[in-house]
Amino acid sequence: MTALLSIRDLSVRYRRDGAEVAALNGVSLEVEAGERLAIIGESGSGKSTLALAIAGLLARSAKIGGTIEWSAGQLQSSHSFKTSAGPLLGRDIGFVFQDPSSSLDPVMTVGKQIAEVVNTHLGLGWSQSLARAKTLVERVRLPDPQAALRAYPHQLSGGQKQRVAIAAAIATAPKLLIADEATSALDTIVQAEIVALIRRLVAEDGMTLIFISHDIALAATLAERIAVLRHGELVEVGATEKIINAPRQAYTRALLDAHLGLDAEPLLDRQGALT
Numbered sequence: 001m002t003a004l005l006s007i008r009d010l011s012v013r014y015r016r017d018g019a020e021v022a023a024l025n026g027v028s029l030e031v032e033a034g035e036r037l038a039i040i041g042e043s044g045s046g047k048s049t050l051a052l053a054i055a056g057l058l059a060r061s062a063k064i065g066g067t068i069e070w071s072a073g074q075l076q077s078s079h080s081f082k083t084s085a086g087p088l089l090g091r092d093i094g095f096v097f098q099d100p101s102s103s104l105d106p107v108m109t110v111g112k113q114i115a116e117v118v119n120t121h122l123g124l125g126w127s128q129s130l131a132r133a134k135t136l137v138e139r140v141r142l143p144d145p146q147a148a149l150r151a152y153p154h155q156l157s158g159g160q161k162q163r164v165a166i167a168a169a170i171a172t173a174p175k176l177l178i179a180d181e182a183t184s185a186l187d188t189i190v191q192a193e194i195v196a197l198i199r200r201l202v203a204e205d206g207m208t209l210i211f212i213s214h215d216i217a218l219a220a221t222l223a224e225r226i227a228v229l230r231h232g233e234l235v236e237v238g239a240t241e242k243i244i245n246a247p248r249q250a251y252t253r254a255l256l257d258a259h260l261g262l263d264a265e266p267l268l269d270r271q272g273a274l275t
């Protein structure tokens with residue numbers, strides 16, 4: 001496999017109340033093309049900072065060290081990018097945030113906002129963009145796709161809104177999908193449905209997935225590999241089965257204990273159980 005993304009010695013510092021907060025410290029990680037990687041860690045460990053750095057979405061005031069190299073297949077030679085890597089996001093990278101209400105435009109219909117993503121990033125004409133929006137709404141299995149296209153976000157449930165946000169994120173057939181706590185605000189059943197949806201779309205499109213969660217058990221149902229962040233440092237990276245069955249770090253074990261309280265076997269059996 002080839003690396004889609006090579007992160008080397010990445011450090012991010014924020015300024016807060018006159019002091020510097022080290023959100024990431026010397027993080028190095030390769031993300032292989034086509035893999036499903038989970039990044040887990042407790043609140044404040046730097047997960048979102050890492051996701052935003054990859055997507056080029058960090059605040060301008062953030063101080064960034066190290067490199068992130070993006071190798072978009074054989075088409076382009078790889079290049080390094082820093083904070084404002086505008087060209088990648090939205091076309092090559094799809095991003096799903098925790099709260100669909102804040103990522104969706106409340107005054108624009110679902111159909112229009114998905115079409116706008118297509119129109120902006122792929123340059124398709126408006127009617128083609130609308131047609132693509134319809135296909136996308138069908139792909140994320142919104143009930144009654146026609147009605148969904150005409151709906152405003154507030155007319156949809158939390159799970160349905162997240163389906164719309166996912167449709168918008170994959171609208172340009174990105175190579176990489178980043179889901180940052182994309183299911184954390186949902187109840188358990190809807191969470192499982194959204195995880196299943198992400199799994200299906202990633203498989204269908206051959207996307208690379210970075211799934212970010214504080215919930216290692218949930219991450220294990222989706223990811224082939226797990227990277228564990230603690231206080232801005234990568235403390236453990238490995239195959240999901242290894243991390244679950246034989247975590248090397250006490251911190252990883254503590255995360256497992258916090259979320260499991262059960263054997264790893266049934267957990268791993270859940271992989272692929274939902275489609």
Ligand SMILES: Nc1ncnc2c1ncn2[C@@H]1O[C@H](COP(=O)(O)OP(=O)(O)OP(=O)(O)O)[C@@H](O)[C@H]1O
Pocket residue numbers: 014015016021022023041042043044045046047048049050059214
């Ligand atoms: N814009 C910002 N300005 C100042 N400090 C920030 C900013 N964003 C994050 N931080 C700080 O950086 C650290 C890492 O935050 P980050 O949001 O990356 O963690 P996280 O793992 O995503 O947490 P959560 O699980 O709560 O989403 C925390 O100490 C946080 O308070």
Ligand SMILES: [Mg+2]
Pocket residue numbers: 047048049180181
């Ligand atoms: Mg976060």
